[in-house]
Amino acid sequence: MNRSDWPLWEVFVRARRGLSHQHVGSLHAPDAAMALRNARDVYTRRNEGVSIWVVPAAAIHASSPDEKDPFFTPAADKVYRHPTFYPVPEGVEHL
Amino acid sequence: MRSPFFATPPATTMPDAAAYALRLGDDALVLSHRLAEWVAHAPELEEDVALANISLDLLGQARALLAYAGAVEGAGRDEDALAYLRDDRAFTNMQLVELPRGDFGLTIARQLLFSTYQRMLYARLAASSDETLAGIAAKAEKEVAYHVDHATQWTLRLGEGTAGSHARMRAGLVAVWPYADELFEADPLTDRLAAEGVGVDPSCLRGEWDAAVDGVLREATLERPEVRPAAGGGRRGLHTEHLGHLLAEMQSLHRAHPGVTW
Numbered sequence: 001m002n003r004s005d006w007p008l009w010e011v012f013v014r015a016r017r018g019l020s021h022q023h024v025g026s027l028h029a030p031d032a033a034m035a036l037r038n039a040r041d042v043y044t045r046r047n048e049g050v051s052i053w054v055v056p057a058a059a060i061h062a063s064s065p066d067e068k069d070p071f072f073t074p075a076a077d078k079v080y081r082h083p084t085f086y087p088v089p090e091g092v093e094h095l
Numbered sequence: 096m097r098s099p100f101f102a103t104p105p106a107t108t109m110p111d112a113a114a115y116a117l118r119l120g121d122d123a124l125v126l127s128h129r130l131a132e133w134v135a136h137a138p139e140l141e142e143d144v145a146l147a148n149i150s151l152d153l154l155g156q157a158r159a160l161l162a163y164a165g166a167v168e169g170a171g172r173d174e175d176a177l178a179y180l181r182d183d184r185a186f187t188n189m190q191l192v193e194l195p196r197g198d199f200g201l202t203i204a205r206q207l208l209f210s211t212y213q214r215m216l217y218a219r220l221a222a223s224s225d226e227t228l229a230g231i232a233a234k235a236e237k238e239v240a241y242h243v244d245h246a247t248q249w250t251l252r253l254g255e256g257t258a259g260s261h262a263r264m265r266a267g268l269v270a271v272w273p274y275a276d277e278l279f280e281a282d283p284l285t286d287r288l289a290a291e292g293v294g295v296d297p298s299c300l301r302g303e304w305d306a307a308v309d310g311v312l313r314e315a316t317l318e319r320p321e322v323r324p325a326a327g328g329g330r331r332g333l334h335t336e337h338l339g340h341l342l343a344e345m346q347s348l349h350r351a352h353p354g355v356t357w
Contacts, residue, residue, distance in 0.1 A: 006139070027141050028139060028140075029141060033248060034248060034252070037244070037245065038144075038145065040241075041141070041144045041148050042141060045148055
C-alpha cells in the first residue's frame with residue numbers, strides 16, 4: 001500500500017476523568033479502528049490517558065492566519081469580558 | 096562424531112517450577128527479540144512503534160519469568176545470566192518464536208498464532224497455586240489481550256485487503272503453521288505441574304485456540320493451510336538453525352563486556 005493512501009488523523013487524549021480531551025498530535029492509519037490503536041501505541045504508553053479520540057484531519061476546518069485580526073484582536077481591549085473580577089473559591093482547579 | 100540432533104539435552108537440575116518459568120520466559124524473550132528486529136523496518140512509522148511496544152511487553156514478561164526461574168533454582172543465576180550466558184541447546188522456547196521475522200505477513204501470522212495461545216495460557220496460569228507465576232500471568236494477560244487484538248486487526252486487513260496483501264498473509268500462515276502443534280504439546284513436566292495446580296496443561300488449550308483462530312481466519316477470508324507439522328522439540332532444547340544466530344546477536348554485548356551498564 002502506498003503511504004499516500006493512508007489518511008492523516010488528529011489525536012485527542014483525555015489525561016484523566018474530569019478533564020477535556022486535548023490535542024496531542026497526529027498519525028497515519030488506514031482506518032479509524034487502526035488509528036485508535038496506533039494512537040494508543042504512539043501517545044498513551046506512559047500513562048498519559050484514559051480516553052482517546054481520533055478525527056480525520058480532513059474533517060477539521062481551521063481558521064486562517066490571515067483572519068487573525070478580525071477574529072481575535074477585538075477581544076483584547078474589552079477587559080469587562082474577562083471574568084477577572086470574581087474571586088475563585090479555593091480548591092477549584094482547571095478553571 | 097557427535098550429532099547435535101541426537102546428543103542428550105543438557106541435564107537439568109532445575110526444580111519443576113523453575114524449568115517451567117524458564118520455558119515461558121524463553122518464549123517471551125526470543126519473540127521479543129524477533130519483534131525488536133522490526134524497529135526502523137516496519138511498513139509504517141506507526142507500526143514500528145506498535146511492534147516495539149509489543150516487543151517491550153514481552154521483554155518485561157521475560158525478565159519477570161527468568162528472574163523467578165533463577166530465584167527458584169537457587170544456583171545464583173539472575174535474569175541476565177539466564178538470558179545471555181546460555182547456549183541454544185539450553186534454551187527451551189518453542190520453535191515458532193525463533194523463526195526469522197520474514198515479511199510483515201509472516202510476522203502477523205506468527206503473532207496471531209502465538210498471542211492467541213499465550214493469552215489463553217496466561218488466563219489459566221493466573222489461577223496458579225504458585226503466587227508469583229499467578230501474579231506474572233495476571234499482569235501479562237492484559238498486555239497480551241492487546242497483542243491478540245493487534246494481530247487480529249492486521250490479519251483481517253491483510254486478508255481482506257488487496258490480492259497482494261492476501262497472498263502475503265496466506266504465505267505467512269503457510270510458513271508458521273507447521274510450528275503450531277508445538278504450542279499444545281504436553282510433556283512430563285507440564286503433566287506434573289498441571290496435576291499440582293502450578294502449571295497449565297497446554298493440550299487443553301487446543302480446542303479454544305482452534306475456534307478463536309479459525310474465527311479470525313474465516314472473517315479474513317483466509318484458510319487454515321494444509322501443511323505437515325515440523326519435528327518440534329524446542330522444549331527439549333532442539334532448535335532450528337535460526338536460534339543460534341539470534342542468540343549470537345542478542346548475547347554478544349553481554350559476553351564481550353560482562354556486567355556492562357550504561
